[in-house]
Structure formats: C-alpha cells, structure tokens
Amino acid sequence: NASSTPVVEYRDVRKQYGNFTALDGVSARVNRGEVLCLIGPSGSGKSTLLRTTNALEVIDGGQLYFDGHPLPSSKAEIRKVRQRMGMVFQSFELFPHKTVLENITIGPLTVLGISEAEANARARVLLEKVGLTDKADRYPANLSGGQQQRVAIARALAMEPEVMLFDEPTSALDPETIGEVLNVMKRLADEGMTMVVVTHEMSFARRVADWVVVFDHGKIVEQGPPAQIFDAPREDRTRNFLSHLG
Ligand code: ADP
Ligand code: MG
16 A cells, blocks of 8 residues: 555665765665565665665664664664664675574564464475475485575565565576576565565566665666566666676
C-alpha cells in the first residue's frame, strides 16, 4: 500500500569520508512489501546508502526514517532498530565453527531470548524455505557459496525482520549458484517481504524490483519503475551504465 508510511525513507541524505562526498543529497523511499533495487557503477555510493539504513554508517546530513521515526542516535536504541532489519552481505559471514542450524538459531536464542525448541523449530522452517533441510548439521566450509548465502538469508530471517537489506548478495558466487540465491530472494519478495537490494543482476532487478534507483557519484541520477529504467532510461548516465554492462 503505497499510501502508508514507508518502511525506510531517505531524505536528502549526505555522507562524507573526510573531504570525499560519498552521498550527495539522496532521497528515496521503500514502501511496505516492496522491493527497492539500487544499481549503478562501482564506487557510486550504493553500499554506503544501504549501510546508513541500519546505522552501520552514520549520516552527516539529511534525515533517515525507519517506520516513520528518525533513526535514534543512542547505541542501545540503534541496536534495537538494527534487530528489526536483516542484512545480507556479499561475503556470507557465517560462524565457521557453528553448524548451519546453530548459525540460524544463535540470534533468536541470544538476542530475542526465545526457547531452544522454538529457535530450532523456526530454523527448520527457514531451512526448508531456502531449500537446505538436509544441511542442518553441516558446517559452512562444507557448503557451496550459494548454499552458504542461503544460510545467511535464513539466519537474517530468523530474527523476523521488517526489512531485508542485501548488498550484492550474489557477487561472490560461482555463476552456477547465483540462480538459487536469486530464486530465494524472488520468493521472499513474492511473499511480501520489504527489501532493499544492491545488485548488478539487472534481470533480477527488472523482474523483481518495484522501484529502481540509479546511482552515480553519490547522487541518484534516475529513479522509477523497472520498465522505465531498463526500457526507456531518461538519463544519459543511466543509459551509459546499462550499456557498459553489456
Ligand atoms: P558502491 O557500493 O556503489 O560500489 P560505496 O558506497 O562502497 O560504493 O563507496 C562509495 C565511495 O565511497 C567510493 O569511492 C568508496 O571508495 C568510498 N568509501 C566507502 N567507504 C569508505 C570509507 N570507509 N572511507 C573512505 N571512503 C570510503
Ligand atoms: Mg558496494
């Protein structure tokens, strides 16, 4: 429902690294149940914006709203907000000495304080959702990259987040395992998960995004529905970026 409060709203967000302007007045929103894809050349500020969403990067100007409220500034409050956002990175960052099941249950057990039985039951449901029921007792090193990334997605979902943030989730994967991760993400989107996805997978963005934001040099050069961005880009810089992808 586009008229309701956005889950995430960026208003004129600015971020500096010393004298370097990484985000130069970025405004965009993510509506509940929608998928926002961030695309653009390397170094254009996509990851920086994604990381401002849960205050992994603190903004230097503008405003950022989560569920209609400005992001808090105290560490304790930020931690609470962060728990409501799932994050998936290019590098899966699983705990290597924990099994697949333990990787998924540790957050709910230690942070949410739910019972072991409930955490295990939740993890089993999620393993089924990502197609890894038979891997529950394996260690990450024994899984393919695509399988590890699906565990990372299940681990994030176990915290029952209100929004999922993905930063190039398939960029570190062998080509043959990319599709299985994108399929899991597509299914999540179909189920109504609110998602922000930094990606170079243009066919995914075209099929799954409700809204696409094109970055260049810390600025949004164009944003709109995928049909407009991919089929009728209005900005030269968007056309150039898309054509360079080949
Ligand atoms: P993208 O994800 O679009 O490739 P990033 O958001 O990672 O781009 O980076 C945007 C720009 O900010 C790049 O030029 C990058 O070098 C710079 N940058 C990112 N993080 C830092 C940092 N911690 N310190 C200094 N510069 C940074
Ligand atoms: Mg990046």
